Amino acid sequence: MTDTIKDPGFEASAALGDAQRRIRRRYAAERRFKFFGLAAILAAVGVLVVLLFTIVSSGYPAFFQTRIALDVDLRDPTLEQADPAKANYRKIFDDALAASLPGITDTKELRELRAMVTAAAPYLIRDRVVDDPSLIGREVRMELPASDRIDQLQKGEIDRNVAPDRRIVTDNQIAWYDRLDADGRISAPFNSGLFFNADSRFPELAGLWGAIVGSFYALMVCFFLSFPIGIAAAIYLEEFAPKNRWTDLIEVNINNLAAVPSIVFGLLGLAVYIQTFGLPRSAPLVGGMTLALMALPTIIIASRAALKSVPPSVREAALGVGASHQQAVLHHVLPLAMPGMLTGAIIGLAQALGETAPLLLIGMNAFITSAPEGITAPSTALPTQIYIWADSPERGFVSRTSAAIIVLLGFLVCMNAVAIYLRKRLEVRW
Amino acid sequence: MNLQESGRDAASADAGHTAAPAALADTRTVKIECRDVNVYYGEAHALKGVDLDIYENEVTAFIGPSGCGKSTFLRCLNRMNDTIDTCRVKGSINLDGVDVYNRAVDVVQLRAKVGMVFQKPNPFPKSIYDNIAYGPRIHGQARTKADLDEIVLTSLEKAGLLDEVHDRLDQPGTGLSSGQQQRLCIARAIAVSPEVILMDEPCSALDPIATARIEELIDELRGNYTIVIVTHNMQQAARVSQRTAFFHLGNLIEVDETEQVFTSPKNEHTQGYITGRYG
Numbered sequence: 001m002t003d004t005i006k007d008p009g010f011e012a013s014a015a016l017g018d019a020q021r022r023i024r025r026r027y028a029a030e031r032r033f034k035f036f037g038l039a040a041i042l043a044a045v046g047v048l049v050v051l052l053f054t055i056v057s058s059g060y061p062a063f064f065q066t067r068i069a070l071d072v073d074l075r076d077p078t079l080e081q082a083d084p085a086k087a088n089y090r091k092i093f094d095d096a097l098a099a100s101l102p103g104i105t106d107t108k109e110l111r112e113l114r115a116m117v118t119a120a121a122p123y124l125i126r127d128r129v130v131d132d133p134s135l136i137g138r139e140v141r142m143e144l145p146a147s148d149r150i151d152q153l154q155k156g157e158i159d160r161n162v163a164p165d166r167r168i169v170t171d172n173q174i175a176w177y178d179r180l181d182a183d184g185r186i187s188a189p190f191n192s193g194l195f196f197n198a199d200s201r202f203p204e205l206a207g208l209w210g211a212i213v214g215s216f217y218a219l220m221v222c223f224f225l226s227f228p229i230g231i232a233a234a235i236y237l238e239e240f241a242p243k244n245r246w247t248d249l250i251e252v253n254i255n256n257l258a259a260v261p262s263i264v265f266g267l268l269g270l271a272v273y274i275q276t277f278g279l280p281r282s283a284p285l286v287g288g289m290t291l292a293l294m295a296l297p298t299i300i301i302a303s304r305a306a307l308k309s310v311p312p313s314v315r316e317a318a319l320g321v322g323a324s325h326q327q328a329v330l331h332h333v334l335p336l337a338m339p340g341m342l343t344g345a346i347i348g349l350a351q352a353l354g355e356t357a358p359l360l361l362i363g364m365n366a367f368i369t370s371a372p373e374g375i376t377a378p379s380t381a382l383p384t385q386i387y388i389w390a391d392s393p394e395r396g397f398v399s400r401t402s403a404a405i406i407v408l409l410g411f412l413v414c415m416n417a418v419a420i421y422l423r424k425r426l427e428v429r430w
Numbered sequence: 431m432n433l434q435e436s437g438r439d440a441a442s443a444d445a446g447h448t449a450a451p452a453a454l455a456d457t458r459t460v461k462i463e464c465r466d467v468n469v470y471y472g473e474a475h476a477l478k479g480v481d482l483d484i485y486e487n488e489v490t491a492f493i494g495p496s497g498c499g500k501s502t503f504l505r506c507l508n509r510m511n512d513t514i515d516t517c518r519v520k521g522s523i524n525l526d527g528v529d530v531y532n533r534a535v536d537v538v539q540l541r542a543k544v545g546m547v548f549q550k551p552n553p554f555p556k557s558i559y560d561n562i563a564y565g566p567r568i569h570g571q572a573r574t575k576a577d578l579d580e581i582v583l584t585s586l587e588k589a590g591l592l593d594e595v596h597d598r599l600d601q602p603g604t605g606l607s608s609g610q611q612q613r614l615c616i617a618r619a620i621a622v623s624p625e626v627i628l629m630d631e632p633c634s635a636l637d638p639i640a641t642a643r644i645e646e647l648i649d650e651l652r653g654n655y656t657i658v659i660v661t662h663n664m665q666q667a668a669r670v671s672q673r674t675a676f677f678h679l680g681n682l683i684e685v686d687e688t689e690q691v692f693t694s695p696k697n698e699h700t701q702g703y704i705t706g707r708y709g
């Protein structure tokens with residue numbers, strides 16, 4: 001009797017224990033799963049933070065440029081209002097230097113002194129005067145960019161205690177720098193030249209303007225080629241093409257095209273656009289056309305996905321009231337797919353903006369000291385400019401390379417922000 | 431001759447066996463005449479030799495277990511099946527004596543004449559006004575803005591929706607309740623002045639009150655339109671339709687006056703289905 005009562009009770013409690021154990025195990029598994037996910041995210045964020053930190057910390061000095069204020073005497077008799085470009089600016093510059101640091105006469109010392117200011121200083125003075133001839137006949141204080149070595153000294157990149165033959169600034173230059181500093185002639189304002197100057201051999205003058213304009217032109221060409229072609233192709237493939245072996249083949253090839261290494265597109269651009277069609281080398285036109293080849297698969301794939309995600313009920317509704325297939329697509333499917341298509345296009349363009357290898361092959365890594373005047377003028381682009389600077393020996397280009405990367409990342413972030421904004425704006429939420 | 435055919439019971443298809451009461455049939459005209467309609471999805475034979483007449487200004491209900499081909503047949507009538515690549519239709523479907531699958535027939539014109547209401551309410555993501563104005567616009571049925579306004583308002587009126595939405599025609603159609611959305615879809619179908627309206631389970635997503643509202647509407651519309659409705663609800667078929675067609679496994683088993691089908695079905699399958707033995 002007791003047995004029969006006890007037995008089921010025992011079994012029940014055993015079953016209960018079993019169930020509890022199963023529940024506990026399930027909770028543990030859930031916790032583990034969450035932990036792994038969190039760990040993966042943290043690792044990714046950590047790597048990103050380290051990357052950003054190194055780039056920003058090595059790049060931010062380039063956003064400031066040391067300048068030396070000199071009193072430039074423009075009362076020189078060789079200066080004429082009529083033709084301000086024709087004067088001995090080298091002498092004017094030397095005189096201004098001598099006036100700021102009197103008592104230096106030795107030619108070797110004078111050469112050391114001159115090397116403290118950018119080598120282009122006479123031209124900078126000339127440009128100022130040409131821009132504003134009313135300066136002639138006055139003494140003007142000009143803040144000229146210091147040469148790279150003084151810039152490095154000012155930024156504390158050079159150890160004064162190292163033996164003179166092992167550092168790039170001489171003892172004399174350090175002493176003069178301290179004198180100028182004491183006179184209040186040294187300053188380090190924001191380096192607007194980084195954005196508004198074109199490339200230069202001298203890091204203190206080098207800027208990204210040429211690369212930004214070049215990239216802009218190339219992206220415009222890329223957009224106006226790849227967006228209409230990509231969208232038309234996507235609409236045709238998704239909505240109108242018969243489903244047969246040919247369209248399957250095309251689809252597979254488009255998907256494969258998205259995975260082709262970019263340098264191959266560069267070779268194609270070089271062989272077809274430049275060698276066969278004879279388009280100019282280094283031009284944003286060719287760069288844009290090459291990038292368009294790369295962006296096309298991305299845009300087509302994204303656009304097809306956007307078209308596919310439009311609910312079939314919308315199509316049916318349109319057909320049901322007697323819209324033709326084309327009307328149904330144009331009036332109803334396309335507006336709903338547009339945000340996704342635009343997002344795809346902008347992502348494709350953002351990829352194209354950062355693409356380097358194909359541009360190297362078509363010669364957009366040339367050394368060009370002015371911004372391109374049009375899409376056929378030789379030019380660089382942002383990524384190739386980074387490549388050029390990273391390859392340059394001067395100290396100043398180290399931080400400028402990082403600064404250029406920051407600028408490029410900034411543009412990428414902006415483009416993605418625009419993509420998100422457009423998607424939010426255009427999305428039909430009802 | 432058609433009249434005889436129409437009464438034919440596909441299951442007991444011996445030629446001499448005709449059941450249509452001649453007196454009744456005389457007063458009605460056949461709107462759609464289907465002969466030996468076969469539909470294939472690739473290799474699958476979805477509809478097998480369907481012969482059916484649909485009469486003008488009547489509600490014809492299609493009933494039958496799931497997958498028996500009701501929607502398939504319905505979608506043949508306005509060639510919505512054209513959008514399915516694998517679908518092939520054989521046989522003849524004559525609307526007012528013209529085969530809708532004839533090459534000369536423009537499918538856009540056909541669908542303007544044979545409107546459709548779907549199972550799930552599917553208003554366009556546009557305003558209520560634009561939902562209804564879209565059809566007349568693309569068919570050029572309104573010359574002026576005033577004409578269009580007129581069409582929109584009368585369509586809403588006929589669909590019994592005007593009172594509920596007259597002050598928010600510029601609001602999104604998707605913002606309505608699903609019963610209202612379905613009536614909006616009916617209004618949209620009416621707006622292009624069709625002659626036939628096909629409805630594929632129009633009430634399956636609606637609550638009983640909205641359903642009753644739509645059934646009433648169907649009854650009112652019957653005077654001006656020929657209506658074909660697919661439904662899984664036996665009571666609904668009994669309430670709204672004058673004729674009922676029972677499909678089973680791709681065959682049209684029985685078609686007759688609704689009363690006849692529901693009170694004394696000739697076929698045992700029909701009997702089993704309407705009494706709920708399977709389905």
Ligand SMILES: Nc1ncnc2c1ncn2[C@@H]1O[C@H](COP(=O)(O)OP(=O)(O)OP(=O)(O)O)[C@@H](O)[C@H]1O
Nearest residue numbers: 471474476495496497498499500501502503514516
């Ligand atoms: N697009 C399609 N491709 C292939 N087969 C299909 C397609 N649509 C329907 N079928 C097949 O055709 C047959 C009939 O389908 P249909 O949709 O007409 O059934 P139904 O009677 O409307 O069913 P339900 O009551 O569930 O809506 C089914 O066997 C179905 O699997």
Ligand SMILES: [Mg+2]
Nearest residue numbers: 500501502630
């Ligand atoms: Mg169905």
